Amino acid sequence: MHTLAGTLPGGYWDGGGTLHSRFELTPLTGREEELLVQATDRLPAELVTEVLSRRVSSVGGLSPVREEVARQLLVGDRQFLLLRLRQATFGDRVRAGLVCPWADCGKRVSVEFSLAQVPVFELADKGPVYTMTLSKAAAEDCDDAGREVRFRLPTGADQEELSEWLSVNEAQALTLLLTRCVRAIGGFSPPGEDRIGALSPLARAEIEERMQELAPGIEQVMEAGCVECGRQFLVPFDVQRFFFGELRVHSDLLYREVHYLAYHYHWSEQEIMAMTRDRRRTYVEVLADEIEKLNDDA
Ligand SMILES: [Zn+2]
Known part of the structure; x- marks a missing residue:
């Protein structure tokens, strides 16, 4: 599975006074997508803790990353990890439909930006106190x-x-x-x-x-341009809301993919849900090509 590695802008201090900063994570599987979509009764912060502990495979010398550690990470480090998790799972580009805030324009525009370009604020003086x-x-x-x-x-x-x-x-x-x-x-x-x-x-x-x-963290205001009036404006970017919202919008796709792959390959739901979206899409595309070929031959 594709692994993404990097350094936390803050870092985690363990009880013994060691700072852990390097991390590795792997993309969400169907299981976590489902968890985030269905657990609407749970606090978002709790979901972030669970998802991070499932997908972040190491922080410094700590591996696996237990929920207790994911919970004790600085707020900004958690946002940063969500951002990287979104990149690893769905790629770097973000597209959102917005209304241009300039009163004399007000047109619906689609804005696009790269998550790699989101500024990250490092903790210069790394505590812990x-x-x-x-x-x-x-x-x-x-x-x-x-x-x-x-x-x-x-x-x-x-x-x-x-x-x-x-x-x-x-x-x-x-x-x-x-x-x-x-x-x-x-x-x-x-x-x-x-x-x-x-x-x-x-x-x-x-x-x-x-x-x-x-506090370390990521920039939560992005600059965007309106293609209709050509002016710039600022867009609040809350990575957690964006990422969770995006998963909820696309949740029907998850089940359609599971159904499609189970139907054609006879894999169990459990096997398919353990795959990342990329992996599922690859199989769906291969299948679509095969089906097209069959139709052409007929
Ligand atoms: Zn405009």
Whole structure:
């Protein structure tokens, strides 16, 4: 099976203090396509964890990649791996139908870009823990030492825990995130929920902003051109939504291919579902050629 290798923009720190960065992954099989299509009742972050642990064959010296490791990967590393998984499974080109946002145009256009061109932000200073000092305005009654904050960056585990809160109460979700990620405030380590709760809004904003500055990941806004009016515009690109959405749109194809191959080759459903889309397509094409030949001969 085609394997894709690379280096995570962030990296995974194991409990022993070793950073694991190189990774290898293989394309989705029909089984994972089905999982992503059918498990609509599960949290997207949980699905990402499961799919990564199934398809990412190694991260540094860790192989296989257990769900616990996939869950502990940084949010940006998980996005980056999804991007590479999409490339390995369906190729590099992305095409999407959009409405041109220029008010005097508003035409439906199809935009296309290459996933290899999506900018990747590397983590320059690879943690695992970071130190910052809050501004005096953010923590008025503290001296310099009291304003020192130590934190780690958000992971898939945090996403899984927070997803439900994010849609209900964003402020509460941030408090939870800070409680999970902040390791120390001043001399207090861990700071405890009360001390997190007592942070001023400015202090919360400063910590959140610093986390976002440091976090590795991929560009989530793409530039596109309108063929109708010739102007440029920006398109939000959420790789997870795009990739999952694309699979759902094409899910009927999966079952048609399985049916077609089972019917003609008498392979079991299990065998066919273990194939990647490329492999299934190749057999479908060979079959189509053969059937055409037969028709020509008749
Ligand atoms: Zn336009």
